[in-house]
Amino acid sequence: MDDLLQEFLTETNESLERVDAELVRFEQEPNNGEILGNIFRLVHTIKGTCGFLGLPRLETLAHAAESLMGKFRDGMPVTTEAVTLILSTIDRIKAILEGLEAHESEPAGDDVDLIGQLNHLTLPHLPQAAKPPPSARAELKAPPEPAHDKPAADNPSTDKNAADKSAAERPDDERGERFANHSIRVHVETLDHLMTTVSELVLTRNQLLEIVRRNEDSDFKVPLQRLSNVTAELQEGVMKTRMQPIGNAWQKLPRIVRDLSAELGRHIDLEMHGAETELDRQVLELVKDPLTHLVRNSADHGIESAAERAAAGKAQKGTIRLSAWHQGGHIIIEIADDGRGLDMARIRAKAVELGLASEAEMAARSDGEVGNLIFTPGFSTAAKITSISGRGVGMDVVRANIEQIGGTVDLKSMPGVGTTFTIKIPLTLAIVSALIVEAGGERFAIPQLSVLELVRASSGEHRIERIKDTPVLRLRNKLLPLIQLKEVLRIGDGDSDKGFVVVTQVGSQIFGVVVDGVFHTEEIVIKPMSSKLRHISAFSGTTILGDGTVIMIVDPNGIAQALGRIAPVAQADRSELDDGEDGGDEDLTPLLVFRAGSQQPKAVLLSLVARLEEIDCRRIEVSDGHCLVQYRDQLMPLLRIDAQSGVKQDGAQPILVFADRGRCMGLMVDEIVDIVEQRLDIEVASERPGVLGYAVVKGSATEIIDIGHFLPQAYADWFRRRDARPALLARRIMLVDDSAFFRDMLAPLIKAAGYQVITAASAAEALAAIKSGSRIDIVVTDIEMPDMDGFELAAALRDNPATAAIPVIALSAMVSVDAIERGRRVGFHDFVAKFDRTGLIAAIKEQTDDLHQAA
């Protein structure tokens, strides 16, 4: 193909993408002369170059469009109709260009229809003419100066013709010239080839370094050091040439969103922040499609119709916010809409329908977990397939594409508030810094990007502890779940407590990977894995080390999957737990620490324990395998923490007595250790019945016992009193608090008292959950919350006949007479100070009793 034509095509395609983006902005800000000037110039350049290359069809079309644009610039009002027409014209230009690219000549046909319409708008007093009338802007008809041998140079110089008409254009022209002088076009292949060569150079350098490392007194040492530095610089330089602003991947989006708004009849604004954030062009290419899909998805499924939005009290215009920024060696891209949020109930139902989990399992999963199910293959809850997002490209493909480039995608959704997708991808794919570790006699590379720190496990400060069979590490008073790399890869037993812990972060999850040894960090060149190995999620690629050995690159994402269900709790919002709310005495929870069954310390909330007793073992009566003791003129059932541990035959048996409305039960323990007051911070949840989870108490990993598990064993089975217990246990409490800290603190407490707890972070979330059919017996809500406070929530519940009967207990940091009075008016059934735990449990109990009597 003619070089000139080739260059014209490249440049025109770029210009067209810019025009697309500009036009949509233009429609939103029709009075912005700068935007108008830009568009005008772009169309004008296309026209000028076409004339020069002898492409008459393109030229007349661009000319007609330009004339209309000129009218706008002269102050004619911009109508949606006109913008649509210009967009169609641009689509036609694109079609002609495609033909031009394929056949090196303009495709046959004419554009009388479009030109007629364009001219009609340009000169409304003329009848629609089939032939383009003389341009309204005769001065622009002057052909571009024929001296141009390079269309790339056209831009600034043709502008000189136009420049005298608009002084506002001048700064842009100058900028254009400056760019033209300081940049050249390089074919992408050249850059890619350069990158490959540099990769090989890095490998060779590594190899040399390895050799010199073995020969301490080598003469090569100094020059090699220099070579090494130069290589690093070169590598950085080449990487830089491949960096492009993320905005390049966004250029098509305004047009897509605009077309979608028109098609769907919704008003959608697309905001873009951080378009200048740079990343490797290879990554950029790969992320383009997933991004487009997510934006389409937000426009199609996220944003509601204007009527729906009005009904929900939102601004008529929906907003999709696209933002990008750098974080460490990653780029974070966020796509947030202020639409209706995910329909969690429907996703749960769909998951059950697809057989992914049982109904009970789904009900137990948090909304966060449920939301992520939409990335499962074959998962689409859209009732009807629309032309916009239902094109057979599912969210699973989006996730697969992002994970393929070592990225992650996560979503947060709030019913009625919107959905936010967060994509995190590495800045570059080709060369990364990696930690070389050993496990089971093999070496592996762990990408440094996901490594937070390295801790040597020892018998001293950093000891690997075990909770049942789960290894954990105490690190600065946090419990870190551990994974033995050997075990995950099935190349040896991970029972040794020696080695190194690579503290790794994946998304918001932090965990430790235990390895046998750590060698050094090395810049590795990632080579894709063989198709025969790609199914192994534990690895993301292969690489060649300095000594020529091939090793596998561990994929922290894949390893994290082995964490299984520990994960959701481990990733509980630490920032909130760590920040601010710390310190006050009122945050401390008194805990009773004891031992029972094993050496592992256990603890229970002291507020639940009625008394501590020591009874003579001979007084314990065993009947039908159950232990009983006569206690205060009653038979009190005695329970053991686990059925295996035996009953002491003589001596004194320490007992924790739990009392509940005139009945008691005793929990037999081996030893009461201590009573401590500290913040209860359950770090690792437990799947074991009877254990709420694990927390660090007085410096030891401690099991927090769930008394709710033992109470029914004592009562429901033995007394066969059907009334209170089973009912009480089935009670579902909705806990609404905008502070994750209080949710985390109060939920286990309420749960420990034997209730089911569902939490919501806002009044809107609570209402949505109740509306979606979750059965709630009692709502416990914070009063001071942003957007919708506790009073408004109570009023909203009372106004709806379906929920009017649900008792609402208010929690407040400040209990004033005024607040109580206002609370009574809106229908609070009770009012409890936020730190009065006993009061809260008592209030819940009172309300459930009332419910029971009412039933």
Added chain:
Amino acid sequence: MHDDTAATEFVTFTIAGQAFGLPIGRVQDVFKPARITRVPLAGAEIAGVLNLRGRIMTAIDMRHRLDVKKREDGAAPMAIGIEAKGESFGLLVDAVGEVLKLADFHREPNPINLDGRLAALSAGVYRLDGALLVVLDVDRILDLRGEPMAA
């Protein structure tokens, strides 16, 4: 009508005493593999990955692929480098023999009593002096689907 002069050259090798051949056009290298890195969690027929002059190859254990017991003499295997769909593979065999040029019309279909696993990978046999040479089909060797894979 058949072209009696058409012939194919085969790289021959042995696995557990049986002679095999691969069309020379499909063979890139014959080499003694050094330092094969095993890949945890990979299927049993994957012997590991290795570096051949800067290229990463996936080594396939042909004994396992043909369902033959592991070698007991502990001798080092030889490797035949092949390329398929842009990826490099090394087939681990016991020993590599000479290159034979065999006339196409001498090739015979698989005997019907050929061992099942072998028959699945064979593209025909040649009768040589006192031995049978089984011609292997490269694409079928690499089709590991349906093989049990450790997840």
